[in-house]
Amino acid sequence: MELDINEINIKNKTYKYLGSGSGRRVFDLTDGTVIKIARNKRGIAQNQVEYEISSVDSTQLFAKVLYASEDFNFIIMERAERIKHISYVYKYFNVRSISRLREIKEIKESLSKYNLLIADLSRSVNWGKINDRPVIIDYGFTREVKKRFY
Numbered sequence: 001m002e003l004d005i006n007e008i009n010i011k012n013k014t015y016k017y018l019g020s021g022s023g024r025r026v027f028d029l030t031d032g033t034v035i036k037i038a039r040n041k042r043g044i045a046q047n048q049v050e051y052e053i054s055s056v057d058s059t060q061l062f063a064k065v066l067y068a069s070e071d072f073n074f075i076i077m078e079r080a081e082r083i084k085h086i087s088y089v090y091k092y093f094n095v096r097s098i099s100r101l102r103e104i105k106e107i108k109e110s111l112s113k114y115n116l117l118i119a120d121l122s123r124s125v126n127w128g129k130i131n132d133r134p135v136i137i138d139y140g141f142t143r144e145v146k147k148r149f150y
Contacts (some may be wrong), residue, residue: 019125021138023149028143033066037074042149046140047098048072053114059106063128063135080128080137089127089134098122115142 007104015027015035020039023043024036038044047068054065067076083089086098095101102108102118111118116139120126 026057029076033076034079034081035074036127042088042145044072045145045149047075049140049142049145050077051075057110057114059110060133061106061110061136062139063130063137077137078130078135082088082125083124083129083134085124086124086127088129089124092134107112114139116146117141117143117146 017041018026018028020026021040021043023040023046024038026034026036036043036047036050038047038100051065051068051072054062063078063080065077065098071077088125089100090096093101093104093107096103096122098118101121102111107121109123110116119136120141121136126136127134128137129135
C-alpha cells in the first residue's frame with residue numbers, strides 16, 4: 001500500500017515542525033514517529049540511504065525507518081527524544097571524545113559498513129534517545145551522498 005503524503009496533512013501544517021537541513025524537513029506525526037520530507041534531490045538521496053541502512057542494520061544504533069514512499073520523497077521513522085549535548089552519548093558509551101566514540105566496535109563497524117561520516121556523529125543534533133539509549137537519527141549523509149550532491 002502506497003501512503004499518500006497529502007493524507008498526512010503536512011501541507012496544512014497539522015503537525016509540529018521539528019527542523020530541517022539542506023535536503024529535508026522533519027515533522028512530528030504525534031504517534032511516536034516523524035516524517036522526513038525531501039526538499040530536493042539531496043533529500044531524496046538521504047531518505048533512500050536511511051531506508052537502505054535501516055532495512056539491513058541489526059544494531060540498535062539507528063532510529064528505524066518504518067515506511068518509505070516508492071520515490072523516497074518521504075520516509076517515516078521512529079521518533080527519538082532530543083539530546084541537548086553530545087556528552088550524553090559519550091557518557092552512555094563511557095568515552096570522553098569523538099575519537100574514542102568511533103572506536104566503539106558497534107560504531108566503528110557501522111561507520112565502515114555504511115560509509116558514514118564521523119563528523120556527523122560528533123553533532124548532538126544527529127542523535128536522539130529511545131528508551132534512554134542514544135540512537136543516530138540523521139544518517140543519510142554518507143560519503144556517496146556527499147560526493148554526488150555537495
